[in-house]
Structure formats: C-alpha cells, structure tokens
Amino acid sequence: xxxxxxxxxxxxxxxxxxxxxxxxxxxxxxxxxxxxxxxxxxxxxxxxxxxxxxxxxxxxxxxxxxxxxxxxxxxxxxxxxxxxxxxxxxxxxxxxxxxxxxxxxxxxxxxxxxxxxxxxxxxxxxxxxxxxxxxxxxxxxxxxxxxxxxxxxxxxxxxxxxxxxxxxxxxxxxxxxxxxxxxxxxxxxxxxxxxxxxxxxxxxxxxxxxxxxxxxxxxxxxxxxxxxxxxxxxxxxxxxxxxxxxxxxxxxxxxxxxxxxxxxxxxxxxxxxxxxxxxxxxxxxxxxxxxxxxxxxxxxxxxxxxxxxxxxxxxxxxxxxxxxxxxxxxxxxxxxxxxxxxxxxxxxxxxxxxxxxxxxxxxxxxxxxxxxxxxxxxxxxxxxxxxxxxxxxxxxxxxxxxxxxxxxxxxxxxxxxxxx
Amino acid sequence: xxxxxxxxxxxxxxxxxxxxxxxxxxxxxxxxxxxxxxxxxxxxxxxxxxxxxxxxxxxxxxxxxxxxxxxxxxxxxxxxxxxxxxxxxxxxxxxxxxxxxxxxxxxxxxxxxxxxxxxxxxxxxxxxxxxxxxxxxxxxxxx
Numbered sequence: 001x002x003x004x005x006x007x008x009x010x011x012x013x014x015x016x017x018x019x020x021x022x023x024x025x026x027x028x029x030x031x032x033x034x035x036x037x038x039x040x041x042x043x044x045x046x047x048x049x050x051x052x053x054x055x056x057x058x059x060x061x062x063x064x065x066x067x068x069x070x071x072x073x074x075x076x077x078x079x080x081x082x083x084x085x086x087x088x089x090x091x092x093x094x095x096x097x098x099x100x101x102x103x104x105x106x107x108x109x110x111x112x113x114x115x116x117x118x119x120x121x122x123x124x125x126x127x128x129x130x131x132x133x134x135x136x137x138x139x140x141x142x143x144x145x146x147x148x149x150x151x152x153x154x155x156x157x158x159x160x161x162x163x164x165x166x167x168x169x170x171x172x173x174x175x176x177x178x179x180x181x182x183x184x185x186x187x188x189x190x191x192x193x194x195x196x197x198x199x200x201x202x203x204x205x206x207x208x209x210x211x212x213x214x215x216x217x218x219x220x221x222x223x224x225x226x227x228x229x230x231x232x233x234x235x236x237x238x239x240x241x242x243x244x245x246x247x248x249x250x251x252x253x254x255x256x257x258x259x260x261x262x263x264x265x266x267x268x269x270x271x272x273x274x275x276x277x278x279x280x281x282x283x284x285x286x287x288x289x290x291x292x293x294x295x296x297x298x299x300x301x302x303x304x305x306x307x308x309x310x311x312x313x314x315x316x317x318x319x320x321x322x323x324x325x326x327x328x329x330x331x332x333x334x335x336x337x338x339x340x341x342x343x344x345x346x347x348x349x350x351x352x353x354x355x356x357x358x359x360x361x362x363x364x365x366x367x368x369x370x371x372x373x374x375x376x377x378x379x380x381x382x383x384x385x386x387x388x389x390x391x392x393x394x395x396x397x398x399x400x401x402x403x404x405x406x407x408x409x410x411x412x413x414x415x416x417x418x419x420x
Numbered sequence: 421x422x423x424x425x426x427x428x429x430x431x432x433x434x435x436x437x438x439x440x441x442x443x444x445x446x447x448x449x450x451x452x453x454x455x456x457x458x459x460x461x462x463x464x465x466x467x468x469x470x471x472x473x474x475x476x477x478x479x480x481x482x483x484x485x486x487x488x489x490x491x492x493x494x495x496x497x498x499x500x501x502x503x504x505x506x507x508x509x510x511x512x513x514x515x516x517x518x519x520x521x522x523x524x525x526x527x528x529x530x531x532x533x534x535x536x537x538x539x540x541x542x543x544x545x546x547x548x549x550x551x552x553x554x555x556x557x558x559x560x561x562x563x
Contacts, residue, residue, distance in 0.1 A: 070487040077489055116484030123479065123494045205493075214489035386480040 001293040007032045008286055015329050022329070023275040026282025033289035047288030048281055051246035052159040056106075056280070057272050058231075058249025059149060063105045064271025065256055066228060069221045070214035072101070072113045077211035080121065085202020087127050088195040092184060094118055094132060095139040099180060102143030103150045104232070107376035110140045115383050124205045129389045131191035133380055134399060138183055138368050140376045142407070145364035146176040148245065149235065152280070153334035153363040158245070160338050161356045165235040165245060171357055175414040179365070179407045186403060220260050227256040283335045291339050300343035314354040314415055317341070321362025322408045326369030326401070334363050354415065361411040369404035371396045423527050424520035426559050427541045427551040433458045436465050436508040443468060443507050454538035456547050457511045464547040467515035467540050468507055476502060476510055517542045518551060524560070527551060 011029035015022050034044050066072065076097055083093035094114065102110040114136050122129035144151035148158035148168040158168065188195065199205065215221050231252035238245055257268050290296050307313055317337070324333055341355045367374030371381050371393050381391045433456040434446060446455055447470055454469040477498035502510075517540040518527045530539060531553045541548045 067486060070489070073485065073487050073489050112484060116481040117490060119479065119481040120485065120490045120492060123492065208491055208493075210489050212489075214487040216487070383481070383484075 001295055003036055004033060004038045004289045004293045005295055007036070008290055011286060012332065015332060021275055023278035023282070026279045026286065026332075028282075030282040030285035030289075033286055038289045039285065039292060043292070044285045044288065047291075048284045049156075049159055051244045052155055052284075053277055053281065054244075054246030054250040055149065055155055055159070056152070056277060058246065058251070058253040059105065060109075060272045061253035061268050062228060062231065062249070062256055063109050065253075065260060065268060066224055067109075067113060069224055069260070070216055071221055071225065073117065073214040074211045076114070076117045077209045077214065080117075080209070081206055081211070085125070085199060085206055086195075087125065087197065088188065090121060090125070090127075091132060091135060091187075091191075091195060094121075095135045095184065095187075096180075098136045098139040099143030099146075099176075102140040103146040105150075107140040107144045107151055107374060108379050110143070111136065111376045111380045111383070114140075115380060119387050119389075121209075124208065125199050125202070127197075128194050129384070129387070130391065131187065131194045133384050133389065133391065134396065135187050137377050137380045137396075138187070138400075138403065139180070140380075141364060141367045141374055142176055142180055142183060144376075145179075145361060146173050149249075151364050152276075152331050154360055156280075156331070156334050156338060157356055157360050160342070161352075163356060164239050166239075168360075171418075172360065174418075175361065175411055178414070179410050182406065182410060183403060186406070190399060223259040224256050227252055227259060230255075280331065280335075283332055287335045287339050290336070291343075296336075296339040297343045300340050303340065304344060308350075310350055310354065311416070313344075313350065314358045315412060317355055318358035318362045318411060318415060319408060321359050322366035322369070322404065325363045325366030326373045326404065330363045330367055330374065334359065337363075358411075358415060361415070362408070365407045365411060366404060368407065369397070369401045371400070373400070373404075421524050421559070422520065423518050423522045423524065423541060423551055426524065426555060427520065427549045428555065429549040431547060431549055433547055434507060435460065436506065436511060438507050439504050440473060440507055440510065441503040444470075444473070444503075452538060452550070452552075454515075454536065454540075454550070456540040456550065457507060458547055463545045464517070464540065464542045465508075466511040466513040467517070467538075468511050469515070469536065469538070472510050472512055473499075473502075515540070519543055520548060524556060527556060528553075531556070 007029055011025050014020055014025040030044065033039050034041060039047070079093045079097050080090055083089040098110055098114045101113060115133065118132045118136060119129055122132060144154070146168070148154050148163070148165045154168060157163065231248060234241065234243065234248035234252065235245055238248060257265055303313070307316065321333070321337065337359055341352060341359060344350055344355065345352050367377065371377050371391065384391050432446065432450050434443060436457050436459055443455060447453065454467055456467045457465045459465045477495050479492050479494050482492050516530050516534045516536060518530060520541055520543055527539065531537065537553045539551045541551055
C-alpha cells in the first residue's frame with residue numbers, strides 16, 4: 001500500500017506542479033503501478049473504463065467536425081443578431097450561448113469556440129472584453145454541470161456511478177438554471193459600468209457579421225447536424241436502446257465522418273485530444289491500484305467515522321469537492337472520489353445517489369473559484385493575455401471565489417430540498 | 421543550373437531603421453512581397469515578408485475563427501498604429517536565403533518547405549539580389 005500511495009502522491013504533486021504534461025505523469029504513474037507489481041497487466045487493462053474514453057473520443061471528433069463546418073460561428077452570429085446591439089443583451093446572449101454549448105461539448109472546446117467570437121465583437125463594438133471573458137468562463141463551468149457530457153468529471157461520474165444522460169438532465173438542469181440566473185444578476189451588478197455604453201451604429205456593426213459566410217457547404221452541414229441530432233437522441237434514449245454513451249458517441253462520430261468527408265478521416269482523428277485520453281487512462285490505472293491495495297476503502301472508512309449521517313456526508317462531499325476543485329486538478333480528484341464513494345455503499349449502507357450529485361455539483365461549480373480551478377479557466381486566461389486582456393489570478397479570485405460560494409450555497413439548498 | 425544563372429540582381433533593400441510605412445511603400449513600388457534588410461555597414465540583416473506585417477496586425481483571436489463570417493475590425497487600426505515603428509522590430513533574422521552557388525533544386529526545396537515566394541541571394545553577409553519562385557519556374561519551363 002505504501003508503494004502505491006507513494007507513486008500516487010508523487011504523480012498528484014507532478015500534475016499540480018504543471019511543468020510536465022499530465023498525460024506523461026499519469027501514464028508513467030500507471031506504468032509504475034504495473035512495474036512494481038501492484039496491478040498485473042491484465043488487471044490494469046480491466047481498470048480502464050473504455051466507455052468513458054470512447055465517449056470523450058467520439059465527442060471530440062463530432063465537435064471538431066461541426067466546428068470545421070462553421071456551425072458554431074453561424075449559431076453564435078445568429079444569437080448575437082437576435083440579441084441586438086446593446087452590451088448587456090450581447091453579454092446575456094454570449095453567456096447563454098456558452099452555457100448551452102458547454103452542456104453539449106466539453107468546457108475547453110466551448111471556450112475556444114466562444115472567445116474568438118467574443119473578442120471580435122468586443123473589438124467591433126469597442127467594448128472592454130474582460131466582463132465577457134469572465135462571464136464565459138463562469139457559464140462554461142455552469143453549463144458543463146448540467147449534463148453528463150458537459151464536463152469530464154460528469155463523464156467519469158456518469159460512466160462509473162452509473163448514472164444515465166437523462167438522470168443528469170433531471171437532477172442538475174433545475175439547479176443550473178437557478179444558478180445561471182443568479183450569476184447573471186451578480187455580473188450585471190458587478191460590471192454595471194461596462195454595460196452602460198451603447199454604440200450608435202450598432203446595427204451597422206452587426207450587419208458586418210454575416211453568418212451565411214460561416215457555413216462552407218450547407219447540404220454537408222445539414223447531414224452533419226442530422227447525425228448530431230441522432231447522437232443526442234441516442235444519449236437521451238440510451239437506457240431504452242441498451243447502448244452505452246461511449247458506443248453512441250463513437251459510432252455517431254464515425255457516421256458523421258461517413259456522411260461528410262469520409263476521405264479525411266486522418267484530419268478528424270487529429271481532433272482527438274490524445275493527451276486528455278492518455279491522462280484519464282493513466283488515472284484509471286492509478287486509482288485502480290489504490291483500490292486494490294485497500295487504501296480507498298480506508299479513506300471511505302475514515303469518512304464514515306467523521307459522520308455516518310447521509311445529509312452531513314452529502315454536504316461534506318459537496319463543500320469539500322468545491323473547495324478542493326478550486327485549486328487542484330478536478331479530473332484526478334473526481335476519479336479518486338468516485339472510488340471512495342463507491343466503497344461507502346457496502347461499508348455504511350448509505351444511499352449513494354445524493355453523494356454522486358454532490359460530487360458532480362461540487363467539482364464542476366468549484367472550478368469557478370479561481371483561474372486554475374478548471375482547464376477552461378486556464379485556457380481562457382491565456383487566450384485573453386494573447387489578445388491584450390490580462391486577467392490576474394487575484395482579480396479573477398475577487399469575483400470568482402464569492403461567486404463560487406454563492407453557487408454552492410444554492411446547490412446546498414437544492415440538495416437539501418430535492419435529495420435529502 | 422545554379423541560382424547565380426537565374427536570380428534578379430535588383431538590390432532594392434531597406435535599412436533596419438526605416439519605418440513600416442516606408443516598407444509597405446517599397447513593397448508596393450517594387451511589386452515584391454518581401455524586402456531584404458541591410459544594416460548600417462551594408463551587411464545582410466534579414467528580410468521582411470508582407471505576411472510578417474500582416475501577422476503583426478492581425479488580432480490573435482483570428483486564428484480561432486474558422487470562417488470569414490466575422491471580420492477583424494482591429495486589423496487596419498493595428499496597421500496604422502505600427503506604421504511609424506522601425507522595421508527592425510519586425511525583421512525576420514532567420515528568413516531563409518540562398519547563395520548564388522546553390523542549385524535550383526535546392527532553392528525550389530527551400531521555397532516549398534518554407535512557403536516563401538521570394539528568397540534573398542546572399543554571399544558572405546553581402547546581399548546580391550533576390551530570387552522569386554515565379555522566376556525559377558519560368559526558367560525551368562524555358563529550358
């Protein structure tokens with residue numbers, strides 16, 4: 001157990017240190033677990049959740065393809081035109097667009113799609129981009145909380161809990177809507193001066209944005225969109241059709257390639273973020289090794305000695321997850337916590353459902369507290385810096401941390417009403 | 421055939437202290453997309469391609485947009501804002517070049533690998549002229 005724990009802690013420190021890519025650390029950690037005999041080769045392979053990997057790969061291909069078709073730019077421009085030329089209405093439109101996108105795609109991709117459009121708009125309207133960027137960071141994390149496919153921690157929870165696509169919709173969407181409304185009001189108040197100035201020639205500026213130029217080949221885009229609709233329908237009916245989400249996503253992705261550009265399969269495979277896939281693969285093996293040594297059971301036992309009350313445990317997981325996710329890498333934390341929660345069932349005879357939701361809400365919303373709380377935040381800050389919009393850690397913290405606390409308070413009330 | 425048999429002995433070049441405005445004017449007059457830059461002691465310093473200036477003016481977020489549906493309004497503002505700056509800030513010191521003794525095959529490879537369309541011809545830090553890819557192709561077809 002000591003050897004496994006040493007490898008795990010060293011890997012965790014290296015991941016948090018952030019100088020060596022997480023995928024390298026994770027795979028080397030997994031290899032170490034096998035090399036020192038904690039897990040056999042076969043056991044290591046068995047610990048890898050291929051459903052999660054297939055879901056991630058499939059969605060990455062789908063998103064890459066739809067992005068190249070220009071669909072997201074098309075929708076973004078349409079949404080902005082509907083909103084009109086007032087800064088506040090543009091802000092609301094972009095935040096809601098980000099949230100919806102984030103619910104369907106992963107957060108980093110959402111940020112990479114939304115920020116270029118936002119910065120171009122800010123330039124055109126001569127608005128300060130900072131409120132928009134911060135709003136989009138929050139809404140990418142909030143939107144991602146809503147669905148099973150919106151955020152990697154939810155993918156992990158959904159796959160290993162196991163919870164279905166619709167379970168997340170039923171449980172998380174109501175609280176996400178309340179949180180989104182509160183965050184919008186908070187940001188409206190916080191950035192009230194930035195939303196006050198309205199450009200006179202707003203209509204002319206908006207007319208310069210031509211959404212019809214975004215779609216390169218409309219019939220091909222329609223085919224891709226049809227397959228995307230089938231994938232989402234497949235997710236919704238996954239239990240009914242007895243298919244895992246990974247199968248639906250990967251099958252759908254290749255069907256989309258077939259109906260759009262089958263000759264360019266190599267290009268689409270480049271859309272897969274292999275470092276993320278390897279990072280998660282290594283995590284599965286490392287956490288599996290900890291499980292095998294009995295360490296995870298030990299942690300679960302300790303937690304049960306702190307409290308065996310279901311309400312207290314749910315709130316403990318919600319708040320601990322939120323606070324820790326503000327500072328540490330949330331995918332590895334989630335992978336570890338999933339094993340801990342799974343061990344609690346047989347040990348304490350507890351209903352695990354509320355614990356899964358508290359973990360989901362905690363890790364996803366906790367990411368809003370700091371600039372390093374989620375991968376999307378880091379990507380957005382670096383993107384903003386490259387475009388002459390500096391967001392310092394403390395400036396973000398001053399808005400993000402109180403906002404995260406407020407969202408977790410809302411989540412606590414929601415959990416107390418709905419789950420406990 | 422060697423580069424020396426083909427290249428244009430036009431030695432239009434600019435000093436590193438000239439401004440971006442003069443660079444663009446020179447490019448427009450010579451109808452060349454790249455202008456070699458020489459230092460005060462007349463030694464070859466580097467080269468500037470018009471794309472280096474465009475890159476400096478294009479907002480970084482443009483790379484993230486996949487279509488021409490969203491236009492960068494800041495581009496012309498940025499160009500105007502850098503027009504009085506010295507070209508030494510934008511010169512590419514590692515811009516590829518060829519020597520008069522290099523083969524045409526080598527020059528073509530450099531064109532294709534670097535995606536440049538104009539190469540300075542340089543011998544021992546002395547700028548001798550330029551070779552364009554179009555010139556090279558014309559000569560090859562003449563043969």
